[in-house]
Each structure stands twice: as structure tokens, then as C-alpha cells.
Amino acid sequence: GAVVSQHPSRVICKSGTSVKIECRSLDFQATTMFWYRQFPKQSLMLMATSNEGSKATYEQGVEKDKFLINHASLTLSTLTVTSAHPEDSSFYICSASPGPRNSPLHFGNGTRLTVT
């Protein structure tokens, strides 16, 4: 079945540094990937839609200069948290679909980011 790989699964970084999270579709091509954020005991909130070959679309309230998204190929999207602060500590999870349209979304295993 369709597999989405997310790396790293856990990362701890110091305040002020940047962290890159990768989301790969292993056995299918995905022109669109989605990035979600989940705080403890809360739901998944959409941060942005990653579009291959074009700019990402960010949800209201999400700073595009802080959360840089690059979707350079049909199998890879990256989320870079720039100048991380403790309040950025969260669980980040990506999803993608192999198509055809509106087929079920498959999720990566998520990345737990801790900023100290």
C-alpha cells in the first residue's frame, strides 16, 4: 500500500536554530502534500498545503517565513522551522495521497519537535 515516510521522528534543538523535517512518498508521486501540527491532547490543525513546483499555501495565522515549505520533487516535501522557539515545540505530521483524486490520505509517522 501507499507509504509516507517522515524523518526525523524526534528532534531536539536549541532556541534560535532551524530544523528541517522531510516527508517522502515512497511508492507513489504526490503533487500535493499537507502539513499538520498537533499540540498535546489536541487535534491536528492544517498548517499549509505543499504544491510541487510552486509556492505552498499557508493557513491563516501560520507564518510562512517561519515555516518554510519546499516541494521540489513529486516525492519529497520539506518543512523547515526557522529560528525555533520553545512555543514551536509540537508534533508535526505530513500527509499525501497517491491519487486518483480524493483517494484516502496517508500519513507519515510524525515528528516530535522539542525546542529547548
Place this chain on the structure above:
Amino acid sequence: AQTVTQSQPEMSVQEAETVTLSCTYDTSENNYYLFWYKQPPSRQMILVIRQEAYKQQNATENRFSVNFQKAAKSFSLKISDSQLGDTAMYFCAFMKLKRNSGNTPLVFGKGTRLSVIA
């Protein structure tokens, strides 16, 4: 904009019993999908069941079934013969259909934490 409401933050059920998780949604769309996802402590998102809005028949996957009431915008999940491994957070989610190719993101409810008790 679409909203998904899960009014039960926590529920518990005895092993082998049946439990129903509630979900309502609000949308002006006519064509959409509804999902139930399970998130165990590992935090992996696992698709439990999917319902296409244009289908009147309720979806069923082994011990999991839904009661889809389109007019009432209700989409409840029934788990039969509950097992200890069903203990998890359950999220109801909505996805609207795009006319062209491509996918739209999921809109999630706040989740229901289900505990199956031995």
C-alpha cells in the same frame, strides 16, 4: 468553511462490548468524504473507515461501522466487540471533493479518547 464536532472528549467501554462515538459536521458542500482515524499512543494516524457522501449505504469494516445521516450531518462510529487494542484517540474528519484532479486537506474534529477496559 467546514467544521467537525466531536462532543465526547472521553469514553470508555468494557472489552467485548459495543461503543458508539459521535460526530457532526457542518458544510455547504454536497460532495465530500468522511473519515474516522485512529491515533494510538504511537501517534500514527490509522484510517479506520471512509464514507462517500453520495453513497446512502453505511460503510462497514469488520468490527467498525458508521451511521451516516447526511440530512442531519451526522457520522457516528460504532465499534463492536471492543478490544484492548482499540484504545486510542479517534478523530472524525471531513474532506470536500475537488472537481479537478488533486486532493483537499482533511478537517478534523477535536477527537474522542476511547479506553477499552478489561
